[in-house]
Amino acid sequence: MNMQSPNFIAVEKWTGKALFSDWQTTGAGAIEVRDPATDALLASVGLGGPADIARAAAEAKQAQRAWAKTLPTERAAILNKAADLLVANGEELIGWIMRESGSIQPKAGIEIEHGALFIRHAANLATQPTGLVLSGFDNRTNYAKRVPHGVVGVISPFNFPLVLSVRAIAAALALGNAVVHKPDPRTAISGGIIIARIFEEAGLPKGVLQIVPGGADAGEAICTDPNIAMVSFTGSARGGSKVGELCGKHLKKVQLELGGKNALIVLDDADLDIAASNAAWGAFLHQGQICMATGLILAHNSIAEALTEKLVAKASHLPAGDPSSGRVALGPIISDGQVATIQAIVDDAVAKGAKLLAGGTHDGRFYAATVLDGVKPGMRAFEEEIFGPVACIVRFASDEEAVEIANMSDYGLAAGVISAASGRALALGEQLNVGQLHINDQTVNGGPFAPFGGRGKSGNGSRIGGPADIEEFTQWMWISVKDQATAYPF
Structure with missing residues (x-):
């Protein structure tokens, strides 16, 4: 995945672009991505606004129908290939994480390692049993199954831009959702474009993953857009409170992973x-x-x-x-x-x-x-x-x-x-x-296999990772079946 090779869109070509069903120009112009250590210009990337979110959400909703019908084994294969690509190109991508987020090399390496683990965990989720047979009160058959929400909006922060983006993106995709993702514009490459490219090269169908770097107005649009059914937010308690308020007003499910003391x-x-x-x-x-x-x-x-x-x-x-x-x-x-x-x-x-x-x-x-x-x-x-x-x-x-x-x-x-x-x-x-x-350990621990989240100002009781992913990124559907319709008293 050499950024200077023909099969990778070079940095110079990212100016004014964002990922929708294909690489498209955003309506809100471009933003400069700079190294916080040196202030050196790394790239210019497209900046998305509410109109771009609306377009992305509409395209994602349309693409999600076919994606949800894709065999779980096929979804898992695409995710595992994306993880392989991330690892194979890790040495080059570590440099981008370092320059863009101010990370030392070992921390950036952790992002590649854990990012791949999160994607592989999600691939495993795709093939897990997600239904059960229910007891009945008559001769019909009753069962329940977990079904995708539809389109999931993901809003991620700057500090661990790759991991804190891909952990929600991969789980949502694995379970049949499409995703509209807004990375922090300061880390639009390692929190967005890298993820877009690995999934693109892994064969994810066009339109299923929409990545739109943007500011607060784009985040608000994700919370209010009628085509987005759920929002996964990682960030500050102040930002999470606003996201929760908007999602509640628009009757969306929301998963909040916030700060801590x-x-x-x-x-x-x-x-x-x-x-x-x-x-x-x-x-x-x-x-x-x-x-x-x-x-x-x-x-x-x-x-x-x-x-x-x-x-x-x-x-x-x-x-x-x-x-x-x-x-x-x-x-x-x-x-x-x-x-x-x-x-x-x-x-x-x-x-x-x-x-x-x-x-x-x-x-x-x-x-x-x-x-x-x-x-x-x-x-x-x-x-x-x-x-x-x-x-x-x-x-x-x-x-x-x-x-x-x-x-x-x-x-x-x-x-x-x-x-x-x-x-x-x-x-x-x-x-x-x-x-x-x-x-007998300090507080900085994370990984794909445990339900991660907090109480109070640290979250809304939701969790991400491990067994919580199926609970968060799908919902129950109850189905009852009679062999033939019967008459009622009315």
Whole structure:
């Protein structure tokens, strides 16, 4: 899938284009895609507006009828070929993910690996049993089967652009839906065009997958378009609230996977070297720009000082800079506005009594790995999802207090508990109001085989991945059959 070869549409030819039943010009012009580390121009891609979404949705609805009738084994074969293409071209595509999203090489590699796993998981879904025979009250035959919604709208974010797009796209396609997908325009290539090309080359029929990079107006159009039956959204709680409101108003099913303020609880019997490693990974990976990032590190009073020292040492040895250099652990924050938000949260914590022990500064979009000790309720660093490389340490005196502190959050995505006694950790963890719990691990975990999602501001109780995909991307149809029609009293 060489971008300079005749069988791949070169970057220069993407200007003003988006994917509908074929590559077409969008009505809202074009947008520049830039490397957040260097501000270098990577490409110009078509920017879609409401009219483009309407056109894409209409074409998807028409194409979906035939796609739903395609044999499950044929759908699975196309999906598996798409996964093969992603892996085969992974080395080249990793570079695009790095440049477009500010990822270091290992993180970009995870996207290729997990992206392929999500597609293969979806291929397996296509051939799973999706019906059952029901008990009856007369001599008719009753059964129920899962059927596709029709057209699914997918809206994905910038931070893991490939994985957080393809996990919904592939599952929806596998189960007979067509898809209209709006990637974040800042990551339109790795979150959209790459996906379009692998499915195009894998033989997906034209019109079944519509990819339209766009802004908020395009996202709103997905939520209101009458041809789109369901919306899968990954993003902020604020954005998810708006999506949920619009989908509810238009009686659409909606699956929301939102942010988190995820607690990692380190108990007094934990191995502190291991705990510090887990805390650093959870707080600093991809500059903290992950919904499952470790937002609070709860440390028992007896070990808090030693754990903090180890975490500060790790933060001090994590250089931030251009990922293309191959010599950094942290890449750029996605935008200048987000840098300002991170700095404001750090400054607020310090002003309210927290101790800044490492970082707290930035060079342009490169924000240093930061450690704040003594974070407490009332500080923005305690309450808000930071989406930056900031480790916030909170101290506690007992297991009961740790549970109380962790459950103060309005979010409820992920939590981790580290202890030498896994039974003790599990007993504590099961009291936490989260959608995913990791014993003796940090909070950043994901994959295709588990139902992923959260509570409260982290979602609407829906899940994506594993056994949840059939539930989310299909709906029940009850069918009853009589051998012949019979008369009624009227």
